[in-house]
Amino acid sequence: MSTDxxxxxxxxxxxxxxxxxxxxxxxxxxxxxxxxxxGANGSGKSTLIRALTGIxxxxxxxxxxxxxxxxxxxxxxxxxxxxxxxxATTGIxxxxxxxxxxxxxxxxxLRLPRDHKARAHAALEQVGLDARFDTPLANLSGGQxxxxxxxxxxxxxxxxxVLDEPVAGVDRPSQVAFAQTLAGLVETGKTIVVxxxxxxxxxxxxxxxxxxxxxxxxxxxxxPAPTHDHSGDDHDHVHxxxxxxxxxxxxxxxxxxxx
Amino acid sequence: MNILTELGYFFTDPLMQRSLIxxxxxxxxxxxxxxxxxxxxxxxxxxxxxxxxxxxxALGWIVGAGMGLVERDALAIPGAVVxxxxxxxxxxxxxERGKTSGDVALALLFYSGIAGGVVLxxxxxGTNANLMAxxxxxxxxxxTLDLFMIAALGVVIIAVGVGMRSLLFAISHDEEFARASGLxxxxxxxxxxxxxxxxxxVSMRVVGLLLVSAIMILPVAVAQLMTASxxxxxxxxxxxxxxxxxxxxxxxYWVPLSPGATIVMxxxxxxxxxxxxxxxxxxxxxxGHDPHPDVPDDVALEGVxxxxxxxxxxxNE
Numbered sequence: 001m002s003t004d005x006x007x008x009x010x011x012x013x014x015x016x017x018x019x020x021x022x023x024x025x026x027x028x029x030x031x032x033x034x035x036x037x038x039g040a041n042g043s044g045k046s047t048l049i050r051a052l053t054g055i056x057x058x059x060x061x062x063x064x065x066x067x068x069x070x071x072x073x074x075x076x077x078x079x080x081x082x083x084x085x086x087x088a089t090t091g092i093x094x095x096x097x098x099x100x101x102x103x104x105x106x107x108x109x110l111r112l113p114r115d116h117k118a119r120a121h122a123a124l125e126q127v128g129l130d131a132r133f134d135t136p137l138a139n140l141s142g143g144q145x146x147x148x149x150x151x152x153x154x155x156x157x158x159x160x161x162v163l164d165e166p167v168a169g170v171d172r173p174s175q176v177a178f179a180q181t182l183a184g185l186v187e188t189g190k191t192i193v194v195x196x197x198x199x200x201x202x203x204x205x206x207x208x209x210x211x212x213x214x215x216x217x218x219x220x221x222x223x224p225a226p227t228h229d230h231s232g233d234d235h236d237h238v239h240x241x242x243x244x245x246x247x248x249x250x251x252x253x254x255x256x257x258x259x
Numbered sequence: 260m261n262i263l264t265e266l267g268y269f270f271t272d273p274l275m276q277r278s279l280i281x282x283x284x285x286x287x288x289x290x291x292x293x294x295x296x297x298x299x300x301x302x303x304x305x306x307x308x309x310x311x312x313x314x315x316x317a318l319g320w321i322v323g324a325g326m327g328l329v330e331r332d333a334l335a336i337p338g339a340v341v342x343x344x345x346x347x348x349x350x351x352x353x354x355e356r357g358k359t360s361g362d363v364a365l366a367l368l369f370y371s372g373i374a375g376g377v378v379l380x381x382x383x384x385g386t387n388a389n390l391m392a393x394x395x396x397x398x399x400x401x402x403t404l405d406l407f408m409i410a411a412l413g414v415v416i417i418a419v420g421v422g423m424r425s426l427l428f429a430i431s432h433d434e435e436f437a438r439a440s441g442l443x444x445x446x447x448x449x450x451x452x453x454x455x456x457x458x459x460x461v462s463m464r465v466v467g468l469l470l471v472s473a474i475m476i477l478p479v480a481v482a483q484l485m486t487a488s489x490x491x492x493x494x495x496x497x498x499x500x501x502x503x504x505x506x507x508x509x510x511x512y513w514v515p516l517s518p519g520a521t522i523v524m525x526x527x528x529x530x531x532x533x534x535x536x537x538x539x540x541x542x543x544x545x546x547g548h549d550p551h552p553d554v555p556d557d558v559a560l561e562g563v564x565x566x567x568x569x570x571x572x573x574x575n576e
Contacts, residue, residue, distance in 0.1 A: 053439040076441035091297040094489040102429035107441020
């Protein structure tokens, strides 16, 4: 394995309950790449990213991060994960600052560093929300909450950023803002793996697209054209149709492969 | 007959001194643990552990009787600790699996805990009356040995609950993110379960197993009404916890009421008062602003385009 491969899955299978979700994934991601993982709902793309970050254990096969098999010895500081959506607001309110600060803890570092406050402020600054440091998460919009989660991933200054459908259910202005934030991160040389339902605003940033279907990788390379009937009965639209697009073209816009 | 001499009696009575120390320890420790339980939406976990602990009390009683101890219930607290810890870890395993059948498994565990306790105490030659002290608390019968056990457990609970706050917060707030960060999620979950079990047994003598959850959860519920951050919620909950436990104990020194129930009713009263008074102070604590979250409209209106791009604009600051 070459030295600049930072994430590698070898014959990865994942079974959850009775479902064989991932069926033999081989994937390696190199430093500096901006990889989009695409696929329909239920294709296994989210499970793939969850297996790559150690949230879901591999049933068979192997995942290596920075050349280390998934587990205790992975250099967790180098990985920043951004979940699909904010965990349903928990019983106790927590401020944006508290949430971001929790990103300073990772495998091998179970106590906050001395300068945790300054670092949390800096991370929130990066996503343009430093003024909201003391605002409860529940008082922020969906898009702002998403940016807080990005700050939580960035606060430990990772080399690899893994994002699971960052714009699902997020309004269009936030999507545009988010693409700009991501572009800034690409410029700083971070490696990015992002699960997307549609390329949309991200199209110019993506250097490689991986398409997952029925738990297998069916395409790995440049951005693909849509190959299935996006408006067919079997297509389950869960993302919002919030774009301020002219009437009639919304569906095409939402595929993200046009426009 | 003046108040000062009465208070003098209260604070110099050795019985009351022991009770007071126990009340303060519980007032501090229970809300700290309760904050994590509320955050994990496990408010009723304390109740479940309390049920299981009753079997432990009865087992401690049986062992104590078998060993011919003079104080037949000397081993009640150790017995409750063992049973509660085992029960809490079992509950954590069921929770982690997250299966629907887990719900029934928990019910089975809880009810066998209560029924098992009553049956075992009967086999040991005791009566249900012996269990009443544990079910509803009996802070006035706290012995010096009990107090040492309560103090030792209290120190452990406070040390873990405060010392590991950032880690326990990270894991309680977003377990999935914690996993993706390589944090020892399972170990931390078991720590929380064990500490919750210790909290139940510590609070058992003060408010009783049936009301143990109340002293863990109600101060947190009161604090939640007033605070926005996790850290201040925990701090305010501790202050409320100490006020109600000490206040309840003092009331029952002069009025013949059950201390446990009085403490819980004080907590309920505190919640009601704060809930009623909160709107009056809304502007003072900065909560007086527009309560609607800062979300752009999802409909386009003529002439108010500015509202739609507010979100996009704010990120360029």
